[in-house]
Amino acid sequence: MTETAAATAKAKRSWKDVDLRAVAPFVALALLLVLGAFANPNFISVDNLLNVLTRSAFIAIIAVGATFVISAGGLDLSVGSMVAFVASLTILFMNSGAVSDPTMTIVAAALLAIAIGAACGLANGLITTVGRIEPFIATLGTMGIYRGLTTWLSQGGAITLRNPDVQSLYRPVYFGEIFGVPFPIYVIVITAAIGAFVLYRTRYGRHVVAVGSNEDVAHYSGIPVSRVRTLTYVIQGLCVAVACLIYIPRLGSTSATTGLMWELQAITAVVVGGTALRGGVGRIWGTVCGAFILEIVGNIMLLSNFVSEYLLGAIQGAIIIIAMLVQRSLVRKS
Amino acid sequence: MSQAPSAAPAENAAPLLKVAGLSKSFGPVQVLKGIDLTVEAGQVHAIIGENGAGKSTLMKILSGHLQPTDGEIRIDGQPVVFSGPVDAEHRGIVLVHQEILLAPDLTVAQNVYLGREIAKGLVVDDKAMNEGARKAIRELGGDIDPTVTVGRLSIAQRQLVQIARSLLVPHRLVIFDEPTASLTPVETEALLKVITDIRAKGTAVLYISHRLPEVKLIADKVTVLRDGRLVTTRDAKDVEPVDMARLMVGRDVAKLYPDRAAAGTREVVLEVEDMSVPGYAEHASFQLRKGEILGFAGLVGAGRTELMEGMVGLRPGRGTVRLAGKPVSFTNVHDSMKAGIAYLSEDRKGKGLLLAKDLKVNLTLASLGRFVRWGQVDRTREREALDKAIAEFDIRTGRKDLLAGQLSGGNQQKLLLAKMMMLDPSIIIIDEPTRGIDIGTKEQIYKFIAGLAAEGRSIIVVSSEMPELIGLCDRILVMRTGHIVGEVAGDHMNENEIVVLATGVQTGEAA
Numbered sequence: 001m002t003e004t005a006a007a008t009a010k011a012k013r014s015w016k017d018v019d020l021r022a023v024a025p026f027v028a029l030a031l032l033l034v035l036g037a038f039a040n041p042n043f044i045s046v047d048n049l050l051n052v053l054t055r056s057a058f059i060a061i062i063a064v065g066a067t068f069v070i071s072a073g074g075l076d077l078s079v080g081s082m083v084a085f086v087a088s089l090t091i092l093f094m095n096s097g098a099v100s101d102p103t104m105t106i107v108a109a110a111l112l113a114i115a116i117g118a119a120c121g122l123a124n125g126l127i128t129t130v131g132r133i134e135p136f137i138a139t140l141g142t143m144g145i146y147r148g149l150t151t152w153l154s155q156g157g158a159i160t161l162r163n164p165d166v167q168s169l170y171r172p173v174y175f176g177e178i179f180g181v182p183f184p185i186y187v188i189v190i191t192a193a194i195g196a197f198v199l200y201r202t203r204y205g206r207h208v209v210a211v212g213s214n215e216d217v218a219h220y221s222g223i224p225v226s227r228v229r230t231l232t233y234v235i236q237g238l239c240v241a242v243a244c245l246i247y248i249p250r251l252g253s254t255s256a257t258t259g260l261m262w263e264l265q266a267i268t269a270v271v272v273g274g275t276a277l278r279g280g281v282g283r284i285w286g287t288v289c290g291a292f293i294l295e296i297v298g299n300i301m302l303l304s305n306f307v308s309e310y311l312l313g314a315i316q317g318a319i320i321i322i323a324m325l326v327q328r329s330l331v332r333k334s
Numbered sequence: 335m336s337q338a339p340s341a342a343p344a345e346n347a348a349p350l351l352k353v354a355g356l357s358k359s360f361g362p363v364q365v366l367k368g369i370d371l372t373v374e375a376g377q378v379h380a381i382i383g384e385n386g387a388g389k390s391t392l393m394k395i396l397s398g399h400l401q402p403t404d405g406e407i408r409i410d411g412q413p414v415v416f417s418g419p420v421d422a423e424h425r426g427i428v429l430v431h432q433e434i435l436l437a438p439d440l441t442v443a444q445n446v447y448l449g450r451e452i453a454k455g456l457v458v459d460d461k462a463m464n465e466g467a468r469k470a471i472r473e474l475g476g477d478i479d480p481t482v483t484v485g486r487l488s489i490a491q492r493q494l495v496q497i498a499r500s501l502l503v504p505h506r507l508v509i510f511d512e513p514t515a516s517l518t519p520v521e522t523e524a525l526l527k528v529i530t531d532i533r534a535k536g537t538a539v540l541y542i543s544h545r546l547p548e549v550k551l552i553a554d555k556v557t558v559l560r561d562g563r564l565v566t567t568r569d570a571k572d573v574e575p576v577d578m579a580r581l582m583v584g585r586d587v588a589k590l591y592p593d594r595a596a597a598g599t600r601e602v603v604l605e606v607e608d609m610s611v612p613g614y615a616e617h618a619s620f621q622l623r624k625g626e627i628l629g630f631a632g633l634v635g636a637g638r639t640e641l642m643e644g645m646v647g648l649r650p651g652r653g654t655v656r657l658a659g660k661p662v663s664f665t666n667v668h669d670s671m672k673a674g675i676a677y678l679s680e681d682r683k684g685k686g687l688l689l690a691k692d693l694k695v696n697l698t699l700a701s702l703g704r705f706v707r708w709g710q711v712d713r714t715r716e717r718e719a720l721d722k723a724i725a726e727f728d729i730r731t732g733r734k735d736l737l738a739g740q741l742s743g744g745n746q747q748k749l750l751l752a753k754m755m756m757l758d759p760s761i762i763i764i765d766e767p768t769r770g771i772d773i774g775t776k777e778q779i780y781k782f783i784a785g786l787a788a789e790g791r792s793i794i795v796v797s798s799e800m801p802e803l804i805g806l807c808d809r810i811l812v813m814r815t816g817h818i819v820g821e822v823a824g825d826h827m828n829e830n831e832i833v834v835l836a837t838g839v840q841t842g843e844a845a
Contacts, residue, residue, distance in 0.1 A: 201710040216685040221700040222668040
């Protein structure tokens with residue numbers, strides 16, 4: 001019933017009412033695909049595209065969580081370090097042999113990763129809300145803490161998954177395919193679908209956007225602002241945990257440099273996707289699109305000879321600035 | 335002819351400012367239609383009209399913030415085109431904004447001189463600026479330490495700083511856009527004196543206000559705008575406030591306040607005892623009866639808003655609150671909402687509505703739980719609720735997908751009222767219900783409030799507009815510096831009694 005009502009409402013809107021800012025990232029993605037096809041015919045092959053999407057999975061999933069944090073007016077710089085920390089602890093647990101059965105080991109490890117991710121997120125949330133510290137500073141602090149703990153755990157080296165039974169059983173989570181589509185792509189879609197449902201359809205999602213839009217109004221409307229904010233960080237932690245679970249089977253190893261600079265890529269994906277960095281507007285599918293754009297740009301640079309791939313960082317930096325300029329010029333028609 | 339601003343009134347034939355056939359369109363919407371206006375030096379010329387009548391647009395054109403679509407502006411008989419507000423200021427036209435545009439972290443003097451700092455070489459001369467700011471404010475009849483940060487000042491003090499800042503440039507025409515909207519009677523009186531002083535120096539003043547008695551008091555000429563057209567310009571001495579209201583609305587506003595049956599002595603629904611809100615209110619006790627409209631009067635800063643916010647759990651407070659005889663304690667506003675108390679903030683734009691969100695989101699924000707089905711917000715029912723609210727509260731909106739910030743002030747207030755009524759509260763606290771709202775909408779809001787009381791709901795109205803409290807309320811409590819200092823009811827409900835209580839001073843002149 002809700003579905004049909006939404007459908008008729010959509011039908012009533014004319015093309016003039018389309019919010020250009022919501023559409024912009026998808027247009028950009030389409031243009032990039034065309035550009036890529038011209039640059040190198042191999043680019044547009046199904047295999048290559050699936051490969052690119054698979055590799056974007058970590059950033060896309062983390063960025064879904066970041067969309068919540070940023071929509072509520074927060075910021076989380078610690079996600080890259082959190083990936084390293086959660087993945088390291090998860091591998092250490094699997095190596096410990098605490099559970100003998102390989103299947104049960106993976107199940108228990110998954111639950112543990114999710115619990116650690118949620119706890120790390122909760123810590124970020126409580127420091128910003130109860131501790132009343134600016135999210136930038138609070139998560140800059142935890143970024144150092146999570147990274148430092150990882151370095152300490154690995155003693156400066158690598159933490160590698162040792163048990164071969166677990167390894168072979170776990171491997172398909174990154175490398176496996178269902179109906180020819182790599183498993184991580186399903187994880188992206190499912191995570192984003194859940195994220196979109198929560199942000200767009202539930203009361204909590206509405207509260208997130210209200211808090212990001214104007215904290216005072218939210219407070220005066222009886223919304224528990226601190227709880228809403230804290231939960232966005234927990235959601236971010238959960239997304240990091242999910243990203244870790246598909247990251248671990250890829251290399252089977254972590255080190256002090258795992259997930260380095262991922263926080264910037266995640267924030268870039270969110271902003272390129274059309275979410276306002278000042279809060280109040282969140283676009284989950286735009287975020288996923290933003291993550292694809294980042295990965296595709298890298299892929300095109302690799303496949304073409306126009307630009308040196310060593311300039312990847314510079315290009316990604318330029319993308320975020322261009323995205324902001326485009327967003328600003330596309331003022332919603334009223 | 336000299337373009338340089340001079341304080342001497344122009345004795346020659348050409349008036350200081352003459353506007354002919356001025357029109358302005360925003361896209362297809364024409365908001366000003368052929369305005370002709372003449373402003374003479376040494377006169378206070380009031381511009382009145384309902385919200386949306388085009389007053390603000392006219393003032394923005396005259397101060398160079400907007401370009402007219404059509405028509406001509408002449409200064410001293412010479413046609414001019416302003417390239418921007420700075421250009422207008424160079425020609426001696428200064429706009430004192432309605433909103434307070436000051437940097438809260440800078441000091442008074444830094445704000446007064448912002449963008450035109452006095453400097454000795456590369457170093458700013460704080461001493462000279464402090465001195466200048468102190469002098470400028472004193473000339474306006476105020477006494478504010480220029481080294482205090484603006485964030486620590488009251489609204490009225492900030493306004494004085496803003497006026498001082500505006501008058502620092504040489505000026506021949508000063509435009510005041512609703513300067514008294516957030517001022518108390520005493521502060522208003524002081525401001526009106528400032529304006530009279532400015533006029534005495536030969537400066538022309540354009541004065542926009544909703545407060546018609548004030549206009550009558552101060553203006554030499556009154557121009558009425560309605561729907562973008564100039565209705566009439568008359569000598570102020572020839573029009574009474576009631577005529578002004580009629581001209582503004584275009585029909586008779588016989589009675590602004592609705593008739594109400596006396597509340598009598600029905601049961602007490604809310605009892606507040608010894609309520610203290612640290613720093614703002616102390617030992618406040620009062621009772622609210624079923625179906626009653628209880629007013630709270632007082633000067634800005636008397637602690638009325640803070641007392642209410644403390645009571646409903648929006649800020650920390652101590653004291654006993656009894657609902658229908660049962661003691662309750664609200665640690666957050668969610669609890670008091672659940673108990674049936676709705677509080678509408680005086681800060682409609684900052685604390686009441688999400689201006690960047692659509693009407694539906696705003697309407698259901700406080701009562702979203704009622705719209706959740708199977709874990710998700712039921713948008714169909716939200717839309718139905720919006721249709722109902724638009725009809726019930728006469729929210730005038732062209733399209734239902736407008737953003738709350740695109741509504742006029744009056745319609746925003748109706749939306750805020752509708753939003754809080756979604757909670758079906760038995761007690762409604764409305765802080766400054768009609769601030770910055772035109773007279774036609776005011777009348778509607780009063781009718782809604784009276785209607786809610788007639789339904790058996792109990793209402794507290796906090797207001798700085800005494801006529802509003804007197805016209806609407808059964809009883810009025812007066813607060814002064816954090817204390818409830820008295821109650822007026824029945825025959826004692828007049829402005830004089832309230833002013834005496836609110837200021838603690840026996841004034842002979844208060845009308």
